[in-house]
Amino acid sequence: MSDASSVRRAALSIDGAREAGKLAPWLWTGGTLLALLVLNAGVGPVAIPPGVVLKLVVAKLPVLDLAADWPSSLETILFDIRLPHTALMALAGMALGGSGAAYQGLFRNPLADPYVIGVASGAGLGAVLAMAAKWPSSLLGMAAIPVAAFVGAVLTVGLVFSIARVGRITPITTLLLAGVAVGTFASALTVLTMLLATDELHRAIGWLLGGFALGGWGPVLASLPYLAIGLGTLVLLGRPLNVLQFGDEEALQLGLDVEKFKLVIVAAASLVAATAVAFTGIIAFVGLIVPHLVRVLWGHDYRRLIPLATLGGGVVLLAADIVARTALAPRTLPVGIITAVAGAPFFLWLLRRAKREVFW
């Protein structure tokens, strides 16, 4: 046995010494997210410079008493229209980034994304059914679409998981295959429903392309509890998710209750992804690319990967949303088109890069 003090020193050298260097990723992602929140809120038919956005927000706080040297209409635009939209986009991006990292960890597959086990197709079917049934125009109001999308997503994931179960265990491969099969089936039903209900087609397509967003603070507040519970769970489960990277069998031999753990991760990640899809439509590539990027930049440790991918998802979607609202202004493009157009080549570049290093 080597002397006890050197062992103790080695044990203590753990995090402390390198903690300082580990702050950089948080400052980068957090700082960029804050900057983009301000920039994003300023974009629109009435451009609001970042400085003014900050001033208006600060003035709202009870700490400082700023003299109001701006038109009150600006305040209405910022607080009732822009900021709710910006907040919803940030939340959706965070949801996609965080759940994407969790799915990739669960499947131990860098190609998994929040939609891989049927979240998107289930949500799409739910939403389109709601539109075809003209629920939105009934007393339930517009809120029916997110609710229907959410129910569709959760039901689909539940179906996929129960199909994928073999006896007492849920092998990753059957989970992926069941996800693809059920997802394709749900997508076919979605298209069929859209063809049969032609008047609602336009809105349904808009929703499926992503960027469908309800106005006001309602959706933001409605989605917050789901996202807080889901993302909070995922962020806290980074350590056991690291253990799972050694495979189901080895993780079980290391004492992780693998089946129960996978169920919790699927439930939390699907809750988060379904919430994002329900309120903002189907937005491609954010959940796939952001965790990749974080992994390339700052490593594979899920304790950091999940929160960093969460912040990074917000950054990417806010940036894409700015492009969507300025590229063809005054027209607003669905943000899902921007993420797909920018994301696909970027993803290919990542893949080529990945071949040259130890990636997985």
Place this chain on the structure above:
Amino acid sequence: MSALLEMSDVAVGYPDRPVLEEVAFKVGSGEILAVVGPNGVGKSSLIKAASGVLPVMRGRVLVAGQEVGLLAPDRRARLIGVVPQATHVPPAFTARQVVLMGRTPYLGWLQRERLSDHEQAALAMARTQTLDLADRPMGELSGGEQQRVLVARTLAQAASVLLLDEPTTHLDLRHQDEVLRLVRGLARGEGLAVLIALHDLNLVARYADRVALLSDGRLKALGLPRDVLTPEELAAAYGVKIHVMDHPVHGTPLVLSG
């Protein structure tokens, strides 16, 4: 000698096609039992059954007197540590992170590693001479170093039964010896009961206290290396002509085919 690991009338495999039947043996504290036999005979299945990840079809596997199939994963992992082959190690984790994962059975899902866990991990690394590798990613380490880190991870589990499935397959001669000497030292020094599946019969002859020879779905022989590693037993099991002589240096059996 108390039996830490005991199998009685164990059958493993698939309901319509059992791989192994009627396997029974005991491994005591400080003892190394090697499982040998031709490819596909079920050595890995036996190790998996002993670790509790593969349910037995019949019979019982007892670890420290408790049936492994009935234990919750964390309780089981505190009793049994499994050293896997270093073939599918995620390359990005550092050696220290990997060793700390040995503390999984002592931590709740939401819990961070405590200082005591870091100390256990550092102790395990000291015992396997891997402290120098602590902050290097697994992907940068040699096969022998990776294997030592995986042994350290198992030690951090603080289990009393150690299971190893072909730990030397991808190692060169020096690292084969290194890993097996380490395992023997742990068995002797810490009183671990070791069940190890090994291909190389000469390593078995040098490092195992007893040998279990599997063949045709049965436990064909169980005993001291000198009594099990005989030309007759081995020829019957492997289906080739086998010569056994004395090792010029160690005096242990030396097995040659042809």
